[in-house]
Amino acid sequence: MSGYQPVHLTDWQPLSQHTGALIRLLNIVEKENRFRFVVAIFSDTAYRNQMIARLEKLVSENQCLDIEAEHDFFEVLNQLYHLPSNTALVHLLGASAWLQDSSRATDLLHGLNYQREQVAANCPFVIVLWLYDSQVRDLAQNAPDMWAWRAAVLDFSLPLEPEAILSQREIVKEKIVSIQADSHERQRRLADIEAYLSKQPKRYASDAALLREMSRIYMVFGDITQAEKSARIAYDISHEYDDKQGCAMAVGFLADVFMIRGDLDEALRMRTEEELPIYERLGDARSLVVTKGKIADILQLRSDLDEALRIRTEEELPVYEQLGDVRSLAVTKGKIADILQLRGELDEALRILTEDQLPVYERLSDVREVAVTQGKIADILQLRGELDEALRIRTEEELPVYERLGEVNSIAVTKGQIADILQLRGNLDEALRMRREEELPVYERLGEVRSIAITKSKIADILQLRGNLDEALRMRREEELPVYERLGDVRLIAVAKGKIADILQLRGDLDEALRIRLEDQLPVYEQLGEVRSIAIARSKIADILQLRGDLEEALRMRTEEELPIFERLGEARSIAVTKGKIANIMQRRGDLNEALRIRLEDQLPVYERLGDMHEIAVTLHSLFDLYWEAQEFQNAYEVISKAFTIVMQLGIADGISMVGLKLGQAMIMVNQLEEAKHVLMQSRDAAAKLGQADRVRAIDTLLDEQNKVASDT
Incomplete structure (x- = not known):
């Protein structure tokens, strides 16, 4: 039956290629308080019903009018005319059945055409007529007057893909848990699937899809053991029914499990030795190239950036070009940009995002992917120190899209990224508030234990910056580390222990910090083969x-x-940072000339080429220290002036505090006393904002000395 059956989906999300059409429909409903006629194309009834259910959550005063059983067009009009006066949106269903019946087709098309003005006068709301793609031509040709009044033709059709849409079985048709569903919905979904499976006298081939879904939900809950168990049962069922593709998908889920556990070698083996050969035998070009992309993901995590880049450019891109799949081409180019970003090639990464990826999503009207890409652009701008523009993109272009789509997970992630920028700018109180009040509660509601732990880690970062080392250390040991240990994620365990070592180092416990680095952290990265993490x-x-x-x-x-290691990885930025640390040692040893050469020849030109304003400021600050130690006060003044201009432009509070103090000292040495007072006050304000009591006292002492000198003269 083509009629509308209500679905019970709390946070179902449409496929990404339909978000542009969905938002266009929402705009028509919200901006046009009058009759508007919209044609919506569908191919799958269950998916159409989900879309209608989603619209019911986004638009108040929805109505569904199913006319399939009607045979009198004027009765249809009568029902339309007697809808509640506050109706905003009406879904007209069943018209496809009329058009499949030659006698009723004429009545419908002629009625729409000749009663156009009457319908418009009596229906001050949006009418969405749901049709199959093949029926749209009939409407255009045989109801040309009504067709001319269409506000939009929106395509919500989809190909029949087993993993992308609902199967026809009731257990799947009734509920699908989206990535936005909260923990209660996911628990309910697990219970529904388990109850359904327990009642079956035998296992059917289609049960494998349900077990893979269970595996996915268990991963979100952090129950990796159950996730693995479900994926293995799914594999056994597919193997029993000789479902090769099902076997490959189950292997893919198992590879995800091993990735979560940090066992990248086993995940890579499963992708290359078990999953990939199945798709090769099946001749499934698309699944084959998708799996190669996942192999590249693992290589990227292992810092094998050259091979990951080769796969992206030589094995992924050509296939999508041959298939004419512009979306997948854009996605792959975005992943190439990710690799270039890791290698410090920020300009080229930014060019790919802005020229090769973003225009594709804009042309496809995929507003969600447009927002995701803009977020990646903001990432690069943030790395380059362009915090104002990065913050503008997050707040004005990315966040509103997720809010409009109702994507609670993406909203939380974006707010966390906004908090990152606020933290860099020294607005620690607001960053902490966002973490605690807007980010953490979402993950707790969704039951995403990994995201909860990571957010608590970021809260600990802020506490650490504010000097609250005891509480930061407690959170690391009691609230963050145990979660990773329960997940069996050896990599995140090593990362958390490294952060504990950071705090111990700040507290002066160098021996224990060194022990953690040597015994708890470095061996893990060596075992995982993460060469970049080894270098760090x-x-x-x-x-x-x-x-x-x-x-x-x-x-x-x-x-x-x-x-x-960084030279082998080709990471220009990391090479420059390491050479800067070598320069620090040279300065400590008294070799000021070599330290100065490294700063001027090996560091500064690299950051200038990369457009990394933050690191340019850091290097200029280091040059100041060298010139100051050599008592070259004019040179010291010139470089620290440039550094201060940059940190002021970037709005980095810690930089303003530190660099401002040194610029004030340099200005005093070159006899710019009034200017020095102004800069020192700016520095003091930033230090006070960050709670840097020692630095505030140092600035106050310097200002008092200058005031005393001024009064004496």
């Missing part, structure tokens, strides 16, 4: 050695163990 961990070890005065060993680690 070794850099942190060298930091501790440097603090303990072991400059020779720290220098050896920088030059022999850290730098070669």
